[in-house]
Amino acid sequence: MYTLVRMKDKLSRKRTFWLSFTVFIFLLSFALGVVTTWSYKYGLAELEARSKTRLELYINYLQGVLEKYQSLPELLAIDNTLVHALLNPHEKTRIETLNKYLETINKVSDTLDTYLMNKDGLTIAASNWQERRPFIGRNFSYRPYFKQAMKGDLGRYFALGVTSSKRGYYFAYPVRRADEILGAVAIKISIDTVEQKWAQEEENFLVSDPDGVIFITTYPGWRYKTLEPLDEKVLQRIIESKRYPDEPLVTLSESSKTISDSVQILDIQVDNGNEMQRIVKQSQYMPQAGWNVHILTDTKALKRYVLSLNIIVGAALTVVYFLAVLLYQRQHRLAELRRIEQETKKALHEANEQLESRVNDRTQELTQTNTLLKKEILDRKKTEIKLKRTRKELIHAAKLAVLGQMSAGINHELNQPLAAIRSYADNGKQFLQKGRLDNARWNLEQIAELTERMAQIGVQLKLFSKKSSGQIVTIALHGVIDGAMEILNPTLKKSGVDMKISVTPKDVEVRGNHVLLQQVLVNLISNAIQALELQDHKEIYLQCVPVDGKISISVQDNGPGIPDKLVQEIFEPFFTTKKSGQGLGLGLTISDRIVRELGGIIRYVEFDQGARFEFALERVG
Numbered sequence: 001m002y003t004l005v006r007m008k009d010k011l012s013r014k015r016t017f018w019l020s021f022t023v024f025i026f027l028l029s030f031a032l033g034v035v036t037t038w039s040y041k042y043g044l045a046e047l048e049a050r051s052k053t054r055l056e057l058y059i060n061y062l063q064g065v066l067e068k069y070q071s072l073p074e075l076l077a078i079d080n081t082l083v084h085a086l087l088n089p090h091e092k093t094r095i096e097t098l099n100k101y102l103e104t105i106n107k108v109s110d111t112l113d114t115y116l117m118n119k120d121g122l123t124i125a126a127s128n129w130q131e132r133r134p135f136i137g138r139n140f141s142y143r144p145y146f147k148q149a150m151k152g153d154l155g156r157y158f159a160l161g162v163t164s165s166k167r168g169y170y171f172a173y174p175v176r177r178a179d180e181i182l183g184a185v186a187i188k189i190s191i192d193t194v195e196q197k198w199a200q201e202e203e204n205f206l207v208s209d210p211d212g213v214i215f216i217t218t219y220p221g222w223r224y225k226t227l228e229p230l231d232e233k234v235l236q237r238i239i240e241s242k243r244y245p246d247e248p249l250v251t252l253s254e255s256s257k258t259i260s261d262s263v264q265i266l267d268i269q270v271d272n273g274n275e276m277q278r279i280v281k282q283s284q285y286m287p288q289a290g291w292n293v294h295i296l297t298d299t300k301a302l303k304r305y306v307l308s309l310n311i312i313v314g315a316a317l318t319v320v321y322f323l324a325v326l327l328y329q330r331q332h333r334l335a336e337l338r339r340i341e342q343e344t345k346k347a348l349h350e351a352n353e354q355l356e357s358r359v360n361d362r363t364q365e366l367t368q369t370n371t372l373l374k375k376e377i378l379d380r381k382k383t384e385i386k387l388k389r390t391r392k393e394l395i396h397a398a399k400l401a402v403l404g405q406m407s408a409g410i411n412h413e414l415n416q417p418l419a420a421i422r423s424y425a426d427n428g429k430q431f432l433q434k435g436r437l438d439n440a441r442w443n444l445e446q447i448a449e450l451t452e453r454m455a456q457i458g459v460q461l462k463l464f465s466k467k468s469s470g471q472i473v474t475i476a477l478h479g480v481i482d483g484a485m486e487i488l489n490p491t492l493k494k495s496g497v498d499m500k501i502s503v504t505p506k507d508v509e510v511r512g513n514h515v516l517l518q519q520v521l522v523n524l525i526s527n528a529i530q531a532l533e534l535q536d537h538k539e540i541y542l543q544c545v546p547v548d549g550k551i552s553i554s555v556q557d558n559g560p561g562i563p564d565k566l567v568q569e570i571f572e573p574f575f576t577t578k579k580s581g582q583g584l585g586l587g588l589t590i591s592d593r594i595v596r597e598l599g600g601i602i603r604y605v606e607f608d609q610g611a612r613f614e615f616a617l618e619r620v621g
Contacts, residue, residue, distance in 0.1 A: 017325070020325070024317075024321045027317075028314060028317055028318070028321075031313060031314075031317060032310050032313065032314055035309055035310055035313050036306055036310060039305065039306045039309045039310075040306050043305050043306060047280055047297055048263055048280070048282060051203065051280065051282045051295045051297050052282060054203065054295055055205075055282055055284055055293065055294075055295045056284070058198060058205050058293060058295065059284060059286060059293050061194070061197075061198070062194065062207070062286065062289075062291075062293065063286065063288060065189075065191070065194060066169070066288065066289055069109070069111065069171060069187060069189050070154065070156075070171055072109055072111070072171065072187055073154070073171045073172060073173035073185050073186060073187050074154065074173045076105065076114070076173070076185045076187075077173045077174060077175045077176070077184075077185050081097075081098055081101060082098070082116055082175050082183075082185055083175060083176075083177050083182060085098045085116060085124060085125055086116070086118055086124070086175060086182040086183045087177070087182065089118065089124045095124060095125055098116065098125040099125050099126065099127070099129035099136075102114045102115065102116070102125055102126060102127040102129075103127040103128075103129065103130075105127065106127035106128075106187075109187070111127075111187045111188060111189050111190075112166065112168050112188040112189060112190050113126065113127055113128055113135065113161075113168075113186075113187065113188040114126070114127040114185070114186070114187045114188075115127065115128075115135045115136075115185070115186055116175070116183060116184075116185050116186075117140060117141075117146060117183050117184050117185075117186065118182070118183040119150065119181060119182060119183050119184075120139070120141060121139045121140050121141025121142070121143075121146050122137070122138075122139050122141075123135040123136050123137065123138050123139070123140065124136065124183075140186075142240070142241060142242065143157060143159070143170070143241065144157050144241060145157035145170045145171070145172040145186060146172055146184055146186070148172065149172035149173055149174045149184035149186070150174060150181060150184060152174055152181065153174075154171065154172070154173055155170070155171065155172035155173070155184070155186070156169075156170070156171060156289060156290070157169070157170045157172075158170070158191075158209055158215050158243075159241070159242070159243040159244070160243065160244055160245060160247075161188070166190075167191070167215060168188040168189055168190055168191065169188070169189050169191055170186055170187070170188050171186065171187050171189075172184045172185065172186040172187075173185055173186075191216055194216055195216060195217065195218050195220075198218055203295055203296065203297040203298070204217060204218045204219045204222075204295070204296045205217070205218050205293070205294070205295055205296075206218075206222065206227075206293070206294040206295075206296060207291050207292070207293050207294070208226075208227065208291065208292045208294065209243075209290070209291065210290045210291075210292075211230065211234050211237070211238060212226050212227060212228060212230060212234075212292075213225075213226055213230075213238070213243075213244060213249060214226065214227070214252075215244075219296075222252060222268075224244050224247040224248075224249065225249065225250045225251065225252050226249055226250070226251050226252065227251070227252055227253055227266070227281070227294075228251065228253070229251045230249060230251075235249065252266075252268045253266040253267060253268045263280065263281070263282050263283075264280075264281045264283075265278065265279070265280055265281070266278070266279055266281050266296075268296070277298060278298075279296045279297060279298055280296070280297045281294055281295070281296050282294065282295050282297075417450045417451075417454045417487065418454075419490070419491070420446075420450055420486075420487050420490055421447050421450050421451070423490040424443040424444075424446045424447045424450070425443070425447060427439075427443050428440045428443040428444060428447075431443065446486065449486075450487070471513065472511055472512060472513055472598065472599075473511070473512075473513070474509050474510075474511060474620045475509065475510060475511075475512055475513070475514045475517070476507070476508075476509050477503060477508050477509065477510055477544055477551065477553075478503055478506060478507070478508075479514065480512075480514055480517045480518050480521065481501060481503065481521065481542065481544075483514070483518045484518045484521040484522050484525065485499070485501075487518075487522055488522060488525055488526065488529075491526070491529060492529065492540075495529050495532065495533075495538065496538055497529055497532060497538040497539070497540055498537075498538060498539045498540070499525075499540050499542070500539065500540070500541045500542070501542045501543075502541070502542070502543045502544065502545075503544040504544065504545050504546065505546075508544065508546070508551055508619065508621075509619070509620040509621055510551050510617040510618060510619055510620060511598070511599065511617060511618040511619075511620060512598045512617055513598065516594045516597070516598065517594075517598065517617075519590070519591075519594060520591045520594050520595060520602075520615075521542070521553075521555070523587040523588070523590065523591045524555040524587075524591060524613050525540060525542070525555055526587065527587055527588070528540045528555055528556075528557035528559070528611070531557055531559035531560065531610075531611060532557055532558070532559045534560075535558065535559055535560075537558070538557075538558070539557065539558045540555065540556070540557050541554075541555075541556045541557075542554070542555055543556070546619060547616060549618075549619060550616040550617060550618055550619050551616060551617050551618075551619045552614055552615075552616045553614065553615055553616070553617065554605075554612055554613065554614035555612070555613050555614075556607065556610060556611070556612040556613075557610045557611055557612075558609050558610040559610045559611060560610075561607070561609065561610050561611050562604065562611050567604055570588055570604060571588050571589060571592045571602075572589065573586060573589045574586065588602075588613075595615045598617055599617065599618060600615040600616050600617050601615060601616075602614070602615040603615070
C-alpha cells in the first residue's frame with residue numbers, strides 16, 4: 001500500500017513538473033516575444049534618431065561642397081575676356097589666351113574642368129586644351145545644364161563625362177552682352193572625396209539624382225544602381241542625355257517596408273548580389289541640388305542588441321524558474337515526511353478496528369447485494385413494458401403527424417389549380433354559347449393540362465416528404481415561368497396586379513425539376529398577390545439574372561412588407577400573416593424545402609418597400 005502511494009505521488013510530482021515546465025515555456029516565449037518587439041522598436045527609434053543626425057551633417061557637408069563652387073561660373077560669366085571670345089571665336093590668339101586663362105582658373109579653384117560654349121553648345125575654349133582628348137570642338141547642347149544656362153538660369157547637373165568617362169557635378173551660367181545670351185561657361189567638380197571622407201563600417205551614405213539613380217555612395221558596389229525600378233520614360237530620358245553611358249542601372253531592392261515618410265526597411269543586395277542584407281534607409285531631400293540623400297544603416301547591430309536582451313531576460317527567467325522548482329521540491333519533501341508519520345500512526349489504529357468489523361461487513365454486504373439484484377430484475381421488467389408501450393405511442397403519433405401534414409399540403413396545393421379550372425370552365429361555356437369553338441377547345445386543353453398538374457402534385461408531396469425532391473435535370477427557365485403564369489394569370493387579372501418579368505439571358509437553362517420549380521414560383525407570386533390586397537398600385541417583379549456562375553431568381557412586391565419581429569418565423573410550418581381562411585402557412589415551408597432539394601437556399605431580403613424573396617440555382621451553359 002505504501003509503495004503504491006509512493007508511486008502515485010511520484011507520478012503526480014512528475015505531471016506537476018511537466019505542467020509547470022510547459023507553462024514556463026509558454027510564459028518564456030511570450031516574455032521573449034514582448035521583449036523582442038519592444039527592444040526592436042526602441043532600437044529602431046534610437047537608430048533612426050542617430051541616423052537622422054548623421055544625415056543632416058552629411059547634407060550640410062554636401063551643401064558646403066556645392067556652395068563652394070556654384071558662384072564660380074557666375075563670376076567667370078561677367079569676365080569680358082569670355083564675351084570677346086564668344087564674339088570673335090575664330091581669333092586664334094584670343095582663344096589660346098583664353099585656354100590658358102581657364103587652365104589657371106581650373107588649377108586655382110581645384111575643379112576638374114572649366115570650359116566655354118557658344119549658344120549652339122559648341123565648346124570654343126577649355127582648361128584641358130593640352131590634353132589628348134580636349135573639350136574644344138565638342139558639342140554639349142544636349143546636356144541639361146547647358147539648356148538651363150541658355151534659359152538664363154544657373155544650370156546644375158550630375159553625369160559621367162562623355163569624353164573623360166569621369167563622374168562629376170556640373171555648374172553652368174549664361175555669358176551675356178547686355179540682354180543677349182552669347183553662350184555659357186561651365187565647370188565640372190569632383191565628388192570622390194565626399195565618399196572617402198564619410199565611409200563607415202555599419203552605415204552607408206547614398207545620393208540619388210531626381211530620377212532615382214545612385215551616383216554618390218560610400219559603398220562602391222551600389223554606384224549607378226537604383227533603389228526602385230525605373231519607368232521606361234525615365235530610362236529613355238537618361239539614355240538621350242548620355243548621363244550614365246554603358247551603365248545597366250540595376251535595381252538593388254525588390255521589397256521594402258515603410259516605417260514613416262522618410263524611413264524604410266529594405267532587403268538590399270551586397271557582394272555583387274550574392275547576399276541580401278536588411279538595412280534601415282532614412283532619406284532627406286536637398287532642394288538646392290534636386291538630390292535625395294539617404295543613409296543606409298545595417299540592422300546587424302540592432303539584431304545583436306535584441307538578441308543580447310533576449311538572452312539576458314531568458315536567462316533571468318530560467319534561473320528564477322529553477323529556483324522556484326527547487327524550493328517547491330524541498331517544501332514537498334518536508335510535507336511528505338510529515339504525512340508519512342501521520343499515516344503510519346493512523347494505519348496501525350485502523351487495522352485493529354477493521355479486523356473486528358470485517359466479518360459483519362461482509363455478511364451485511366452480501367445480504368444487501370441479493371436484495372438489490374432482485375429489485376433490479378423487477379425494475380428492468382417494468383421498464384421494458386413501458387418502453388414497448390411508449391414506442392407504439394410514438395409510432396402512432398408520427399403517423400398522425402405525417403397524415404395531417406400531407407392533408408394540409410394537398411389542400412393548399414390543389415386550391416390554385418382548382419380555381420384556374422373553374423375559371424377556364426366558365427370561359428369555355430361562354431365561348432361555346434358564342435360559337436367560338438377554337439377558344440373553347442383551348443380552354444379545355446388548359447383544363448386537361450391543369451388536371452395533369454394536379455396529378456403531379458401528389459407525386460410532388462410524396463417526394464417532398466422524402467429527402468429527394470425528384471429527378472434533377474436541365475430545364476429551360478422561361479418554360480417554368482410560362483407554366484406558372486398560366487396558372488396565375490386569372491388571379492393576377494382579377495386582383496389588378498401589374499406583373500413584370502425580366503429574364504437575362506432569355507434562353508437561360510438551369511439544373512432543377514420543372515414541376516417543383518414551378519410550384520415554388522406559384523407559391524411566392526401567390527403570397528405576393530395576397531400581400532398587395534390593400535395597395536392602390538399593385539406591382540410584382542420577377543427577375544432572373546446571372547450571379548457568380550448561377551442564376552438568381554427573385555420575386556418582389558410593393559406591398560407593406562414583413563415586420564422585423566416576424567422575419568425569423570416566416571419559414572416555420574403553419575405560420576401565416578394572412579387572414580383566417582386565406583392560407584395554412586405552408587407555402588414558404590414547402591418552397592424552402594423544394595429549393596434546398598434543388599441545391600439552393602431561399603431567403604427573405606430586406607427592402608425599402610414591400611417584400612423580396614430570392615434564391616439561386618446552378619446555371620447550365
